[in-house]
Amino acid sequence: MPRKAAKTKIALSQNPKLNKKQDQEIQIRSTTAVKYESTRDKIVRRFRPGEKAIKELKQYNRAPSLLIRKLPFQRLVRDVASNYFTEQNQNFRWTPNALSVLQGVSEDYMVSFFEDAYACALHAKRVTLLSKDMALASRIRGTRNITGIHFK
Known part of the structure; x- marks a missing residue:
């Protein structure tokens, strides 16, 4: 079963309690999880001879x-x-x-x-x-x- 993507970044305008540092940490964690999932599930196309x-x-x-x-x-x-x-x-x-x-x-x-x-x-x-x-x-x-x- 493929992994689900991590939650994406919550904008500062939506959650005013978070400061910029926490916001950046959330953004970094979400992008790395998405990268990991996309490379894992990527299918490489192989052509048969001819x-x-x-x-x-x-x-x-x-x-x-x-x-x-x-x-x-x-x-x-x-x-x-x-x-x-x-x-x-x-x-x-x-x-x-x-x-x-x-x-x-x-x-x-x-x-x-x-x-x-x-x-x-x-x-x-x-x-x-x-x-x-x-x-x-x-x-x-x-x-x-x-x-x-x-x-x-």
């Missing part, structure tokens, strides 16, 4: 925001575009809307690619995603070695 990961996945699925930060993605796109278009002596400029659309499409592609690769891992009766699962997923999709990425 429960926290599922909670995070649900959170990411609900969120409409993008997974990759905008500024690093913009730097990457501008770097790749400048490397590609300097060979042809052209300058390339991006509107913010075009960069956000490109980021959304690329994130969607990556998520679906990882879903396919994970399905390959599950088919092999594994939970861990390996590079050979990614190679198989890209081979099934027919997008093998388009970008020059080789899965070993």
Whole structure:
């Protein structure tokens, strides 16, 4: 049976017979008893294995925001575009809307690619995603070695 909290401080206006010292003693005793009770009855939440990961996945699925930060993605796109278009002596400029659309499409592609690769891992009766699962997923999709990425 949990302990009941000690009586709280009686205000001086309610009991004029108490002086300030006695009032402070009552206040100290009441707060320590409440602290003791609250730490004793506190329940610590333990997650089962994998429960926290599922909670995070649900959170990411609900969120409409993008997974990759905008500024690093913009730097990457501008770097790749400048490397590609300097060979042809052209300058390339991006509107913010075009960069956000490109980021959304690329994130969607990556998520679906990882879903396919994970399905390959599950088919092999594994939970861990390996590079050979990614190679198989890209081979099934027919997008093998388009970008020059080789899965070993």
